[in-house]
Amino acid sequence: MDLLIKNGYVFDPLNGIDGEIMDISVKDGVIVEKVDEHNAYVIDASGMIVMPGGIDIHTHIAGAEVNSGRLLRPEDHVRDVEPKTPLTRSGVGYSVPSTFTTGYRYARMGYTFLCNPSMPPLEAKHTHEELDDTPIVDKITYPLLGDWWFVLEYLRDRKIEECAEHVAWMIIATKGYAIKIVNPGGLETWGFGGNVKSLDDPVPYFNVTPREIIRGLCMVNKMLNLPHTIHVHTNRLGQPGNYITTIETMDCVKDLATGDKLIIHITHCQFSAFKGDSWANMRSGADDISKYVNAHSHVTLDMGQVIFTDTTTMTADGPWQYTLYGISGNKWVNHDVEVETSSGIVPFIYRRKNYVHATMWAIGLELALLIRDPWKIYLTTDHPNGGPFTEYPKIISWLMSKKAREEILKKINRKARARALLPSIDREYTFYEIAIVTRAGQAKALGLKRKGHLGVGADADIAIYNIDPRKVDPSNDYKAVQRAFSRAAYTIKSGEIVVKDGEIVNTLDGKTYWINFEPTSQLDPLSNVAAELKKRFREYWTVEIENYFIPERYLKHSASITVRPGV
Amino acid sequence: MTPKYKFRVPVYAECISPDIFSGKSVEEILALKVWEGNKNRSLGDLFNVSVEKESGEAEVVIYLSGDFIKVRRVGANMTTGKIIVDGDIGMHLGEGMRGGEIIVNGYADSWLGGSMKGGRIEVKGSAGDYIGAPYRGSKDGMKGGTIIIYGDAGREVGCLMMGGLIRIYGSVKHFVGINMVDGTIVIHGDCAGKAGGGMRGGRIIICGHIPSILPTFTIEDIRPSVNVDGEKISGPFYRFVGDVSDKGEGRLFVSKEKNPHLSFYEKYL
Numbered sequence: 050m051d052l053l054i055k056n057g058y059v060f061d062p063l064n065g066i067d068g069e070i071m072d073i074s075v076k077d078g079v080i081v082e083k084v085d086e087h088n089a090y091v092i093d094a095s096g097m098i099v100m101p102g103g104i105d106i107h108t109h110i111a112g113a114e115v116n117s118g119r120l121l122r123p124e125d126h127v128r129d130v131e132p133k134t135p136l137t138r139s140g141v142g143y144s145v146p147s148t149f150t151t152g153y154r155y156a157r158m159g160y161t162f163l164c165n166p167s168m169p170p171l172e173a174k175h176t177h178e179e180l181d182d183t184p185i186v187d188k189i190t191y192p193l194l195g196d197w198w199f200v201l202e203y204l205r206d207r208k209i210e211e212c213a214e215h216v217a218w219m220i221i222a223t224k225g226y227a228i229k230i231v232n233p234g235g236l237e238t239w240g241f242g243g244n245v246k247s248l249d250d251p252v253p254y255f256n257v258t259p260r261e262i263i264r265g266l267c268m269v270n271k272m273l274n275l276p277h278t279i280h281v282h283t284n285r286l287g288q289p290g291n292y293i294t295t296i297e298t299m300d301c302v303k304d305l306a307t308g309d310k311l312i313i314h315i316t317h318c319q320f321s322a323f324k325g326d327s328w329a330n331m332r333s334g335a336d337d338i339s340k341y342v343n344a345h346s347h348v349t350l351d352m353g354q355v356i357f358t359d360t361t362t363m364t365a366d367g368p369w370q371y372t373l374y375g376i377s378g379n380k381w382v383n384h385d386v387e388v389e390t391s392s393g394i395v396p397f398i399y400r401r402k403n404y405v406h407a408t409m410w411a412i413g414l415e416l417a418l419l420i421r422d423p424w425k426i427y428l429t430t431d432h433p434n435g436g437p438f439t440e441y442p443k444i445i446s447w448l449m450s451k452k453a454r455e456e457i458l459k460k461i462n463r464k465a466r467a468r469a470l471l472p473s474i475d476r477e478y479t480f481y482e483i484a485i486v487t488r489a490g491q492a493k494a495l496g497l498k499r500k501g502h503l504g505v506g507a508d509a510d511i512a513i514y515n516i517d518p519r520k521v522d523p524s525n526d527y528k529a530v531q532r533a534f535s536r537a538a539y540t541i542k543s544g545e546i547v548v549k550d551g552e553i554v555n556t557l558d559g560k561t562y563w564i565n566f567e568p569t570s571q572l573d574p575l576s577n578v579a580a581e582l583k584k585r586f587r588e589y590w591t592v593e594i595e596n597y598f599i600p601e602r603y604l605k606h607s608a609s610i611t612v613r614p615g616v
Numbered sequence: 617m618t619p620k621y622k623f624r625v626p627v628y629a630e631c632i633s634p635d636i637f638s639g640k641s642v643e644e645i646l647a648l649k650v651w652e653g654n655k656n657r658s659l660g661d662l663f664n665v666s667v668e669k670e671s672g673e674a675e676v677v678i679y680l681s682g683d684f685i686k687v688r689r690v691g692a693n694m695t696t697g698k699i700i701v702d703g704d705i706g707m708h709l710g711e712g713m714r715g716g717e718i719i720v721n722g723y724a725d726s727w728l729g730g731s732m733k734g735g736r737i738e739v740k741g742s743a744g745d746y747i748g749a750p751y752r753g754s755k756d757g758m759k760g761g762t763i764i765i766y767g768d769a770g771r772e773v774g775c776l777m778m779g780g781l782i783r784i785y786g787s788v789k790h791f792v793g794i795n796m797v798d799g800t801i802v803i804h805g806d807c808a809g810k811a812g813g814g815m816r817g818g819r820i821i822i823c824g825h826i827p828s829i830l831p832t833f834t835i836e837d838i839r840p841s842v843n844v845d846g847e848k849i850s851g852p853f854y855r856f857v858g859d860v861s862d863k864g865e866g867r868l869f870v871s872k873e874k875n876p877h878l879s880f881y882e883k884y885l
């Protein structure tokens with residue numbers, strides 16, 4: 050069915066369109082120049098905002114870690130139950146929703162593309178099974194590679210090409226999209242009961258430093274021509290004084306950048322932007338980080354905004370999760386994933402009156418407001434670590450309205466308010482900037498050519514929000530902004546209307562994108578690496594290589610993107 | 617209110633609450649939504665309801681009569697009024713209640729008064745497991761109010777309790793007061809064992825027999841009696857402190873007379 054979206058205020062930053070009234074035509078799931086109005090389903094979007102479908106660059110929605118979180122938190126689900134409807138399945142929320150509910154809830158907010166950021170390669174099958182069960186949206190997933198023994202060994206021996214070939218094999222084997230690095234070196238050190246303390250603190254036995262891992266994988270990433278950069282969760286995350294480590298991390302790959310090309314993404318930066326040397330004098334490092342980011346063009350960030358709520362933290366950062374258990378005294382899970390990575394889960398309540406939590410809330414917003422170029426920072430909560438993704442409309446309103454921020458500032462811990470930079474910041478995002486931090490910027494950072502924009506040839510993933518930018522002043526009427534972004538008037542996925550007036554009307558399946566590599570004379574992972582790995586698999590893993598590699602037919606809707614490694 | 621037929625699947629009926637019935641007409645009450653298994657139904661589909669109108673603003677009293685054993689969450693979060701059950705009632709009765717009164721002339725199933733904060737529940741028969749305990753996974757134990765059971769109760773009575781009083785005239789199974797933080801539990805009958813495992817504070821008083829005390833409790837002294845809500849329960853009682861493996865300072869009182877096999881503790885005094 051052809052589709053014609055008429056008279057909406059279109060915000061399409063990748064094509065420089067800033068709130069122009071124009072029509073968008075869709076044919077066969079793709080945006081086209083024109084369709085015949087008489088044969089098309091016409092959506093009257095007058096008085097509404099039209100944007101590309103939302104993209105979440107970092108959201109824990111699937112896999113063994115998320116599922117352990119679900120098992121750990123029955124009390125989280127009982128408060129938030131979604132009954133079955135003739136069209137949708139039943140499910141539960143809140144902070145670790147079931148797969149179907151995750152897909153529906155994102156679609157209701159106008160999101161159509163999700164990046165699952167933390168997949169232990171060994172758990173890839175489980176992850177893809179859950180992604181297959183996450184309806185409507187498209188998905189990608191990042192295998193955790195920063196502490197994989199093969200990476201540590203090859204980087205220690207400075208064998209970058211062998212490392213690249215192994216990483217490529219792993220991306221094909223796990224049907225992954227990007228290189229995820231979590232607390233590089235720290236996860237393996239956790240296997241020895243410790244953690245790395247700086248970029249130059251070597252990993253026991255392997256004798257390779259976090260700096261060498263980050264630089265090595267950054268070179269590998271370039272060599273493989275991956276569309277996204279390395280996706281980094283920094284060392285010392287969650288510790289006072291870590292903002293220095295974050296700046297050093299960004300800076301340690303600066304010389305590897307060519308021109309204005311992006312080469313590193315620092316994820317959920319809020320958790321890595323603390324000054325001070327104890328929880329008592331912990332304060333915001335957003336100022337220094339934003340100065341660095343404003344002065345450099347090789348780095349992007351996402352916020353990792355905190356919401357005052359009862360949520361579930363989960364990361365591959367085992368040592369940090371153990372620390373968090375110590376801080377909170379809550380129930381916890383900690384796990385060692387054979388030769389690959391670690392992980393941990395702890396429920397957590399962020400409280401307004403807690404000095405540290407309130408400071409963290411302010412830091413996320415400070416980063417987003419002090420970094421001048423919205424193409425460099427994206428809206429996330431590191432779902433569910435800072436809070437569930439269903440709270441994004443609140444964050445949008447905080448970014449767009451100083452008044453909305455002041456409402457919260459009034460209620461937070463007094464010491465945190467007095468020390469925060471946030472009250473002194475007047476900046477308010479425009480709808481155009483919101484479109485950048487919730488879709489266009491993320492599509493650019495991920496190297497997605499047909500997503501995040503509404504130009505001819507783009508996939509017809511579109512969100513329409515019922516808010517009139519000429520009539521509503523977001524700065525004052527921020528509640529209207531929250532309402533509009535909570536329930537899309539329409540969400541269109543692959544040219545089909547999937548949500549109308551905030552309700553699901555169609556539950557089609559999205560695709561799972563993954564990276565395949567064209568074999569070259571220097572780099573041919575499937576023939577070179579596979580044979581060697583087969584030999585070593587028995588001594589390294591508890592599973593056989595035949596059960597490890599995910600064939601393409603395993604994915605319900607596979608969409609591979611083939612890249613040609615540069616070497 | 618009486619059930620129209622015998623329910624085969626659980627019925628979730630948190631709308632059966634004086635707070636919700638208050639000020640509503642019969643038609644409005646019959647139209648309230650309940651879940652029968654995965655089917656959304658109205659109260660009138662499942663129950664015969666008759667309303668005796670009373671003049672004035674008297675508090676709402678709800679009478680349930682018949683077999684309600686499959687009906688869950690009755691009186692959840694209620695703050696006022698009264699519910700009287702003539703028969704057996706299902707799980708989660710009075711969950712999270714803050715005020716008012718519930719009287720059960722029969723058996724009350726598990727999670728009775730789960731996470732309750734105030735008010736009073738009285739069960740003339742016996743009760744299931746997890747009396748006053750929070751929902752699975754939650755630490756939000758009973759904070760206040762009173763639960764009185766004239767019959768026996770099951771396992772983990774007062775799990776994660778933080779305040780209030782639970783009084784059981786019959787016997788209980790294992791793990792009474794597990795992980796409790798504060799509040800008082802009185803057992804007039806026997807206890808199957810493992811009393812106070814993981815407790816960090818509060819008091820458990822066992823007037824009957826208990827096979828043994830957990831090794832993570834140490835004897836403190838022998839007390840002639842214990843005061844509960846101004847009432848003196850006479851002993852003498854062995855008084856233990858624990859659970860020391862959780863750095864707990866809870867107090868476990870055990871009748872000396874009914875437990876001669878515990879007399880060896882006296883040599884540590």
Ligand SMILES: [Zn+2]
Nearest residue numbers: 107166364431
């Ligand atoms: Zn994350």
